[in-house]
Amino acid sequence: MxxxxxxxxxxxxxxxxxxxxxxxxxxxxxxxxxxxxxxxxxxxxxxxxxxxxxxxxxxxxxxxxxxxxxxxxxxxxxxxxxxxxxxxxxxxxxxxxxxxxxxxxxxxxxxxxxxxxxxxxxxxxxxxxxxxxxxxxxxxxxxxxxxxxxxxxxxxxxxxxxxxxTGTLEGGLPLLSATIGCWVAESEIADLLGAAEQAHEGCQIGSYPFFREGRTGANFVVRSTDASALNQCLTALSTALEQGGWPVIPNGI
Amino acid sequence: MxxxxxxxxxxxxxxxxxxxxxxxxxxxxxxxxxxxxxxxxxxxxxxxxxxxxxxxxxxxxxxxxxxxxxxxxxxxxxxxxxxxxxxxxxxxxxxxxxxxxxxxxxxxxxxxxxxxxxxxxxxxxxxxxxxxxxxxxxxxxxxxxxxxxxxxxxxxxxxxxxxxxTGTLEGGLPLLSATIGCWVAESEIADLLGAAEQAHEGCQIGSYPFFREGRTGANFVVRSTDASALNQCLTALSTALEQGGWPVIPNGI
The missing domain is CATH 3.40.980.10 (MoaB/Mog-like domain)
Incomplete structure (x- = not known):
């Protein structure tokens, strides 16, 4: 196998x-x-x-x-x-x-x-x-x-x-990803991101800042080959952001 | 110097x-x-x-x-x-x-x-x-x-x-370029392009095909650090294309 x-x-x-x-x-x-x-x-x-x-x-x-x-x-x-x-x-x-x-x-x-x-x-x-x-x-x-x-x-x-x-090459598990966004400077929540990644093995979190209409925001992409681990990490990260006072926008900004 | x-x-x-x-x-x-x-x-x-x-x-x-x-x-x-x-x-x-x-x-x-x-x-x-x-x-x-x-x-x-x-790094002569376009399949004029490049030392010709509105066309980019050589190559290439029956569109399509 x-x-x-x-x-x-x-x-x-x-x-x-x-x-x-x-x-x-x-x-x-x-x-x-x-x-x-x-x-x-x-x-x-x-x-x-x-x-x-x-x-x-x-x-x-x-x-x-x-x-x-x-x-x-x-x-x-x-x-x-x-x-x-x-x-x-x-x-x-x-x-x-x-x-x-x-x-x-x-x-x-x-x-x-x-x-x-x-x-x-x-x-x-x-x-x-x-x-x-x-x-x-x-x-x-x-x-x-x-x-x-x-x-x-x-x-x-x-x-x-x-x-x-398509479909003719041998591969492994697809890398899944999910995105959330916040109107926050990534520097404000850097520790929170690092902690969330560390707490969820097999998940990587990428932070992608942007500036739009004079506001600072960032999208956070959680990646994993394990759908369950990905969902847990995404939920934990969303909860931590909401508790910090930063409303989370599903699927990113 | x-x-x-x-x-x-x-x-x-x-x-x-x-x-x-x-x-x-x-x-x-x-x-x-x-x-x-x-x-x-x-x-x-x-x-x-x-x-x-x-x-x-x-x-x-x-x-x-x-x-x-x-x-x-x-x-x-x-x-x-x-x-x-x-x-x-x-x-x-x-x-x-x-x-x-x-x-x-x-x-x-x-x-x-x-x-x-x-x-x-x-x-x-x-x-x-x-x-x-x-x-x-x-x-x-x-x-x-x-x-x-x-x-x-x-x-x-x-x-x-x-x-x-800008302006703080030492460099050489800027690479100049000029573009022309034709509604032609590049495969029809491949020999003509190669000959034009060979005849003009210090010039490179790139051929960039495309398909738009159901038609085949290509842009040709002549590059050189020598403005005079570039102009001569561009003129020779344009003349050869026109003589072959392919009207040349200045600055590309």
Whole structure:
């Protein structure tokens, strides 16, 4: 029987000069993190690297070794700055080959869109031995090789790929979370938060302050894989806040 | 005289379980990247790590050694999950001390807000020998130690800290960029893009496809530190696209 306390982890490498230049606001980190939680897998670390082979190779080899799964986003299109497949093949010490099924998919997709050019055929290239991840949005598939999942950079294409992977990866217990909010400076209730976390094993409490309409507030997120422990911690924390004179707003502010 | 070809680099560590859980959409990567560009500094790599001392220490020591500057965001508040200062002090092999000026600033800020409690005093703690970064938004300052800049996690507080650092860091030539767009599948003009980049030394061309209102398009971003080279590359690329039958939309779509 599977060990219910086993924590499954993933890492993500976001590949792209456009993120590092500030031009593009990344949306894949939160999208993939949220999806992984539902699969019972924790996103443990993320790296954003340039369109640079050495940087990709270094990150891939470190992160695939110390996580159950490694996801990458970006750099799998048809243009000269799309180097992800070559870099990951280099990291694995494998040649790049054209995947016959990917070639067939692209040929079908581009049949009414001007035909399969050499540039478009680049999107059928995979590290030798890879399988494909279905792309429900456009022609080019994602790629799986061992524990590495090579995804698109465009967020809605990535979303479609995640959708096709849903339920196919082994994971552990999903990390549950519950949020409450208070109009309070977190510095006023720091001790109370720390005490509540300490008193409830297996629960973590995060404190996320904000300033809105000239007022100071904070949301408190309790996380646990154990629903009962989570509820107990949430109740204890809510009670302590209410008793301190800070009305609690369910589900956060 | 300073070497105009010297490239100054920075790394960023985003610290926080809330980013890795998908709860919070990071905004500091693009904000800091954009600010660094104006200072003539390139953001070369980003890591997102958990509120975990070992993970912070590992990243800090690798990234501060191989970049001119290292920025961190998050984990400098008053609560139990704010461990950034302790972790960075550990990475540097230094004790943590209360900075007298930070203590005075916090005492002043909290004078009319309930006084300086022990939890609030946590925000005056710095790795020994650090200096402060002005916080124009709230009480707790940022921290500078050598080439490490420890910033807030809340984006508008980080923005204020960046503002107070503007013009104080040595950098090189700012990376200039110009964007054009076309209603074209990037796979149709992949060769043309690659050729334009190759023909213009010191220029990089990024291709960023999208799908809007059922149409396929792409923006092309030309980057260079040399304004003249950038303009020549942009003109050549625009001409090639127009001659290929794809009208160019200035400043992108």
């Amino acid at each position: 599977a060990d219910p306390t086993r924590i499954w982890t993933a890492a993500l490498i976001v590949i792209g000069d456009e993120i590092l230049s500030g031009r593009t606001q990344d949306k894949n980190i939160s999208q993939i993190a949220t999806w992984l939680n539902v699969q019972g897998i924790r996103l443990r670390e993320v790296r954003v690297v340039a369109d640079d082979s050495d940087a990709i190779v270094e990150s891939v080899n470190i992160l695939r070794a110390r996580n159950d799964y490694l996801f990458t986003t970006g750099g799998i299109g048809p243009t000269h700055d799309d180097i992800t497949v070559d870099a990951i093949a280099a990291a694995l010490g494998l040649p790049v080959e054209v995947h016959p099924q990917a070639r067939a998919m692209l040929a079908g997709y581009y049949e009414t869109r001007g035909g399969l050019t050499e540039a478009r055929l680049r999107m059928a290239r995979v590290p030798a031995g890879a399988s494909l991840i279905e792309n429900r949005m456009s022609g080019a598939p994602g790629i799986r090789h061992g524990n590495i999942f090579i995804m698109a950079g465009v967020p809605h294409i990535t979303a479609g790929m995640l959708d096709s992977l | 300073a070497d105009p070809t010297r490239i100054w680099t920075a790394a960023l560590i985003v610290i926080g379980d809330e980013i890795l859980s998908g709860r919070t959409q990071d905004k500091n990567i693009s904000q800091i990247a954009t600010w660094l560009n104006v200072q003539g500094i390139r953001l070369r790599e980003v890591r997102v790590v958990a509120d975990d001392s070992d993970a912070i220490v590992e990243s800090v020591n690798i990234l501060r050694a191989r970049n001119d500057y290292l920025f961190t965001t998050g984990g400098i508040g008053p609560t139990h999950d704010d461990i950034t200062v302790d972790a960075i002090a550990a990475a540097l092999g230094l004790p943590v001390e209360v900075h007298p000026q930070a203590r005075a600033m916090l005492a002043g800020y909290y004078e009319t807000r309930g006084g300086l409690t022990e939890a609030r005093l946590r925000m005056a703690r710095v790795p020994a020998g650090a200096s402060l970064i002005e916080n124009r938004m709230s009480g707790a300052p940022g921290i500078r130690h050598g080439n490490i800049f420890i910033m807030a996690g809340v984006p508008h507080i980080t923005a204020g800290m960046l503002d107070s650092l």
